[in-house]
Amino acid sequence: MAYVIAAPCVADYACVDLCPVQCIAPLPQDAAFDTAEQLYIDPVRCIDCGACRDVCPVSAIFFEADLPVRWRHYAEVNAAHFRVPAR
Numbered sequence: 726m727a728y729v730i731a732a733p734c735v736a737d738y739a740c741v742d743l744c745p746v747q748c749i750a751p752l753p754q755d756a757a758f759d760t761a762e763q764l765y766i767d768p769v770r771c772i773d774c775g776a777c778r779d780v781c782p783v784s785a786i787f788f789e790a791d792l793p794v795r796w797r798h799y800a801e802v803n804a805a806h807f808r809v810p811a812r
């Protein structure tokens with residue numbers, strides 16, 4: 726399991742610099758930056774430290790098991806952002 730960013734994210738980047746493993750994206754230099762609706766957490770690299778959740782001004786970050794029912798699908802939305810498309 727990992728932490729997950731859900732619907733309320735306003736992309737203010739408050740969480741990005743606090744992540745000890747840099748697993749929150751996209752960053753301004755990333756190709757997906759212009760089209761991304763929010764930021765996402767890579768569930769493979771997240772070490773479940775919780776630092777990001779504590780700074781989010783809109784409470785958009787949840788431990789996966791604690792996601793509200795209406796936002797459960799965001800676990801897959803976050804994971805999908807980091808998957809390499811099949812060729």
Ligand code: SF4
Pocket residue numbers: 728743744745746747748749766770771772773774775776777778
């Ligand atoms: S829980 Fe920790 S490791 Fe995971 S995204 Fe947040 S700050 Fe990064």
Ligand code: SF4
Pocket residue numbers: 730733734735736737738739740741764780781782783784785786
């Ligand atoms: S701190 Fe919250 S609102 Fe800001 S970018 Fe991170 S998840 Fe989104």
